[in-house]
Amino acid sequence: MNETPTRVYAEIDLDAVRENVRALRARAPRAALMAVVKANAYGHGALPCAVAAREAGAEWLGTATPEEALALRAAGIGGRIMCWLWTPGGPWREAVEADLDVSVSGLWALEEVRAAARAAGRPARIQLKADTGLGRNGCQPADWAELVGAAVAAQAEGTVEVTGLWSHFACADEPGHPSIQLQLTAFREMLAYAEKEGLDPEVRHIANSPATLTLPESHFDLVRCGIAVYGVSPAPELGTPAQLGLRPAMALKASLALVKSVPAGHGVSYGHHHVTETGTQLALVPAGYADGIPRHASGRGPVLIGGTVHRVAGRVAMDQFVVDLGDGPARAGDEAVIFGDAGRGEPTAEDWAEAAGTIAYEIVTRIGGRVPRVYLGR
Structure with missing residues (x-):
């Protein structure tokens, strides 16, 4: 019996996902790789793609919302999972109990995750996000000292463990855009300040798919690959999937x-x-x-x-x-x-x-x- 749907269906090649993860790891051989599976793995199916990415060597998985990350945990996905799009009143305690790495961009989030950690009776793994110029989420440079200081104090009291410092590019899909070097400079300065204040994060990361493919100096400890995992070019200016060594899934x-x-x-x-x-x-x-x-x-x-x-x-x-x-x-x-x-x-x-x-x-x-x-x- 033919079980393939007859009206319309999306055929997802998980071997292509595995091949793309391996190809991206080869582009950043000294960094760990996060396969981003937010938004149902960009429409491809979060759970099967998460499994395939893990099989191909992705050390981390990334989601936008905590609900996406918690669903992966509920489905039995182990290892490191990070989620970054939080609003006040979110499921912080559930995230702490599920061993998720959660992103913190401001003092309100730090206070909520500290309270969740106390309620859970265990420290929360947090990653501080710096706004180096994208202008979306993340802590502005002017507020960075206050957030870092509060995080250092929270770590000293045992409610959090700062596992990462990170940021996100605005124009990495436009090679040569002047904002790229400005953001890298800002990121390095914000890293240096946090480390001077006593933070020793496990991972520092700013590279998305286009930066992973074109900007080796941005790789740091971890690269976050989203659309490229699925064999789609991040931008026409960077080349076709085939030119980038990727295969559409x-x-x-x-x-x-x-x-x-x-x-x-x-x-x-x-x-x-x-x-x-x-x-x-x-x-x-x-x-x-x-x-x-x-x-x-x-x-x-x-x-x-x-x-x-x-x-x-x-x-x-x-x-x-x-x-x-x-x-x-x-x-x-x-x-x-x-x-x-x-x-x-x-x-x-x-x-x-x-x-x-x-x-x-x-x-x-x-x-x-x-x-x-x-x-x-x-």
């Missing part, structure tokens, strides 16, 4: 729901933004923006059908879109590859990003929950 596929002949002058989909120029065949792909197909790629998104790449004809609807096949042979049930691996002649997540005016991160991450994931290489 996700292929989004569907079965054609209908193929029919229509005359010239026939409108297609909402608003009739596509009108057939001649008699032609229309193929119905049963996937739409409810599944994560970007509506902004209407009229432009590429699809491989019958060995030929065609474009979305007209608007992407909630559950379906149409492809104008011309006189290409096709019938209901034939495979449509929405995106996959350029090495197989398939459109890529990067192609869809260009068509939708976005980034490839969003293309894979937005694939919806009603799209089944089919895993290869388990």
